[in-house]
Amino acid sequence: GVRCFGSPRVLVEPDPAAGFAVMKMRNPPVNSLSLEFLTEMLISLEKLESDKAFHAIIITSDCPGIFSAGLDLTEMCGRDPTHYAEYWKAVQELWLRFYLSHLVVISAINGVSPAGGCLLALSSDYRVLADNPKYAIGLNETLLGIVAPFWFKDTLVNTVGHRVAERALQLGLLFPPAEALRVGVVDQVVPEDQVQSAAQSVLAQWLAVPGHARQLTKTLMRKPTADRLLKERDADIQNFVRFISRDAIQKALRAYLEKLKQKKS
Amino acid sequence: MALAVGMRVLTRSLLRPWFAVMKMRNPPVNSLSLEFLTEMLISLEKLESDKAFHAIIITSDCPGIFSAGLDLTEMCGRDPTHYAEYWKAVQELWLRFYLSHLVVISAINGVSPAGGCLLALSSDYRVLADNPKYAIGLNETLLGIVAPFWFKDTLVNTVGHRVAERALQLGLLFPPAEALRVGVVDQVVPEDQVQSAAQSVLAQWLAVPGHARQLTKTLMRKPTADRLLKERDADIQNFVRFISRDAIQKALRAYLEKLKQKKS
Numbered sequence: 001g002v003r004c005f006g007s008p009r010v011l012v013e014p015d016p017a018a019g020f021a022v023m024k025m026r027n028p029p030v031n032s033l034s035l036e037f038l039t040e041m042l043i044s045l046e047k048l049e050s051d052k053a054f055h056a057i058i059i060t061s062d063c064p065g066i067f068s069a070g071l072d073l074t075e076m077c078g079r080d081p082t083h084y085a086e087y088w089k090a091v092q093e094l095w096l097r098f099y100l101s102h103l104v105v106i107s108a109i110n111g112v113s114p115a116g117g118c119l120l121a122l123s124s125d126y127r128v129l130a131d132n133p134k135y136a137i138g139l140n141e142t143l144l145g146i147v148a149p150f151w152f153k154d155t156l157v158n159t160v161g162h163r164v165a166e167r168a169l170q171l172g173l174l175f176p177p178a179e180a181l182r183v184g185v186v187d188q189v190v191p192e193d194q195v196q197s198a199a200q201s202v203l204a205q206w207l208a209v210p211g212h213a214r215q216l217t218k219t220l221m222r223k224p225t226a227d228r229l230l231k232e233r234d235a236d237i238q239n240f241v242r243f244i245s246r247d248a249i250q251k252a253l254r255a256y257l258e259k260l261k262q263k264k265s
Numbered sequence: 266m267a268l269a270v271g272m273r274v275l276t277r278s279l280l281r282p283w284f285a286v287m288k289m290r291n292p293p294v295n296s297l298s299l300e301f302l303t304e305m306l307i308s309l310e311k312l313e314s315d316k317a318f319h320a321i322i323i324t325s326d327c328p329g330i331f332s333a334g335l336d337l338t339e340m341c342g343r344d345p346t347h348y349a350e351y352w353k354a355v356q357e358l359w360l361r362f363y364l365s366h367l368v369v370i371s372a373i374n375g376v377s378p379a380g381g382c383l384l385a386l387s388s389d390y391r392v393l394a395d396n397p398k399y400a401i402g403l404n405e406t407l408l409g410i411v412a413p414f415w416f417k418d419t420l421v422n423t424v425g426h427r428v429a430e431r432a433l434q435l436g437l438l439f440p441p442a443e444a445l446r447v448g449v450v451d452q453v454v455p456e457d458q459v460q461s462a463a464q465s466v467l468a469q470w471l472a473v474p475g476h477a478r479q480l481t482k483t484l485m486r487k488p489t490a491d492r493l494l495k496e497r498d499a500d501i502q503n504f505v506r507f508i509s510r511d512a513i514q515k516a517l518r519a520y521l522e523k524l525k526q527k528k529s
Contacts, residue, residue: 142477153484162422163448166485167390170478171469252474 005047007040011062016053020104020203022196023048026062030069033116037072038090045097055207056104058199059124065134067109070116077253081241088240091116092233095151098123100226102215104206108199109186113137114174115144118185122155125206125218127185128199129177130192136174137185143172145252147243149236151229158225160184283317284368284467286460290326294333297380301336302354309361319471320368322463323388329398331373334380341517345505352504355380356497359415362387364490366479368470372463373450377401378438379408382449386419389470389482391449392463393441394456400438401449407436409516411507413500415493422489424448 006012011024023044027037048054061067075087098105098120105124113121118137121127129135139156141148148156148169156165164183167173177189190198206214229236243249287308291301312318325331339351362369362384369388377385382401385391393399403420405412412420412433421429428447431437441453454462470478493500507513 142473142481145474145477147477147480147484150484153481161425162485163424166422166482167451169485170389170481171473172477248476 006044009037010040010044012044012048014048014054016051019054019207020056020058020200021048021054022058022060022108024060024062025068028063030066031061031063031117032069032072032074033091033094033120034072035075035087035090038094042090042093042097045101049101049103054103055211056106056203057101058106058108058196058203059120060108060196060199061111063111066111066117067107067113067135067137068117068120069112070114070118073253073257076244077250077257081245084241084244085237088237092151092229092236095119095123095155096226096229099155100219100222102218104203104214106199106203106206108195109135109137110192110195111135112174114140115148119152119155121186122159126187126202128188128190128195128202129180129186130195131177131189132192133176136176137180138172138174139169140172140174142170144256146249149240151225151236154225154228284320284322284464284471285312285318286322286324287312288324288326289332292327294330295325295327295381296333296336296338297355297358297384298336299339299351299354302358306354306357306361309365313365313367318367319475320370320467321365322370322372322460322467323384324372324460324463325375327375330375330381331371331377331399331401332381332384333376334378334382337517337521340508341514341521345509348505348508349501352501353497356415356493356500359383359387359419360490360493363419364483364486366482368467368478370463370467370470372459373399373401374456374459375399376438378404379412383416383419385450386423390451390463390466392452392454392459392466393444393450394459395441395453396456397440400440401444402436402438403433404436404438406434408520410513413504415489415500418489418492 002014002016004011004013009025009027011026012021013024014021023041025031025041027034031037045057048057071091076084107121107124107127109121109127109129112135114136118139121137129137139148139152153165153169156169160168160183175183175185177186180186181189188198188202287305289295289305291298295301309321312321335355340348371385371388371391373385373391373393376399378400382403385401393401403412403416417429417433420433424432424447432439439447439449441450444450445453452462452466
């Protein structure tokens with residue numbers, strides 16, 4: 001068979017005969033989107049996109065119980081403005097590249113998925129969630145005292161509509177599977193041991209469509225949203241650096257990190 | 266405590282959460298007259314500038330009606346200067362309630378057409394009493410007039426384009442079950458539980474860090490508000506021109522006449 005490849009934190013299991021690869025996130029313990037991890041994901045995506053054998057990827061997690069905990073708060077706390085800018089640019093890049101990928105992207109969500117983890121899932125074309133009441137998914141930034149960037153908001157609005165997004169974002173809601181399906185954050189909920197096979201079944205439907213027509217249609221649907229960030233990308237980075245550098249925000253993040261430390265011990 | 270003639274604002278000084286109940290009492294039907302609009306805006310401003318308050322519940326003190334909406338006597342048989350003054354106040358009501366940094370919950374305890382529906386849609390969350398008479402919707406077309414684009418935008422933001430398109434054209438008033446199903450309201454409860462349901466919901470909203478919630482609300486709503494703000498005067502002129510038309514004045518007079526006859 002074909003050998004797996006990838007990097008320390010991203011394992012790629014290719015199936016070129018079937019035209020897809022499984023991208024397994026393994027940045028224990030919680031697949032935090034650290035700068036290094038983001039870079040590895042982008043490299044893996046680029047490799048798969050430039051290999052004509054691949055038309056689709058399934059993103060999933062290799063860390064039990066978690067899809068991704070989202071942005072790595074240690075990258076956003078107690079660092080200097082240059083680092084914040086570098087980090088945010090990488091987060092933007094993750095969204096832009098996965099959201100606009102010409103590949104079919106399916107998220108096989110096999111764990112809890114807050115904030116940035118939810119964004120990654122929302123960037124894909126289709127979401128399958130394991131039916132485990134612990135596996136909640138949503139953009140819960142407000143609960144940490146921070147605010148989701150406008151392009152997180154846009155992606156959520158495009159998925160669940162303005163009203164649901166408005167309430168979900170303000171309340172920082174994490175939707176358990178039944179609710180996530182009801183409001184449309186995810187497209188399908190299946191028993192936990194069927195998530196990977198369900199994702200692969202769905203792939204077949206997406207790959208049956210003439211590729212160029214599907215890709216152009218995806219661009220038609222998503223480019224306006226992506227352009228809203230692209231036309232002010234640097235300003236968005238500066239906004240982030242300014243916001244995250246604020247004493248009150250640094251204090252809130254430190255308090256949250258402290259709380260997490262205490263939970264562990 | 267009463268803050269103004271047309272308004273009764275009850276403040277609840279619970280330790281947590283701090284909120285006020287804004288009870289509309291402009292009998293018989295809480296029409297949004299110029300005076301009433303002014304009093305609502307004054308009350309809102311007072312509550313917004315008092316750091317003790319983080320939320321308001323808007324409800325009605327007139328039985329069976331939340332608000333009948335715009336006061337047609339302000340729009341009929343008056344001069345253009347008055348129409349302009351009135352419309353500016355209607356815009357101000359929407360802008361201020363829609364963008365308020367306070368959590369705004371509508372406890373809808375009566376029928377809520379047109380402007381009444383707009384007021385409810387401007388809030389963060391809507392609880393409706395489960396009474397089949399308490400229909401809610403933007404029914405302007407049935408009166409021969411057209412909902413302004415920012416009424417339409419607020420409805421689209423709430424129920425989506427398709428539902429809004431059909432609802433606006435047909436001037437639909439949704440009874441509770443339908444209103445819940447399409448998403449015009451968020452919750453339907455027995456009539457005697459509307460106020461307590463609204464207060465329960467408040468707790469969830471006030472549990473979120475206030476600054477983060479407010480910035481997020483602005484993120485969600487400012488683009489919609491800006492669409493009016495950037496052409497506010499043009500919107501007033503459009504309204505004055507439209508409402509002054511003979512055909513529209515005739516339709517409004519006929520409707521007011523019909524209402525008079527219904528009463529007697």
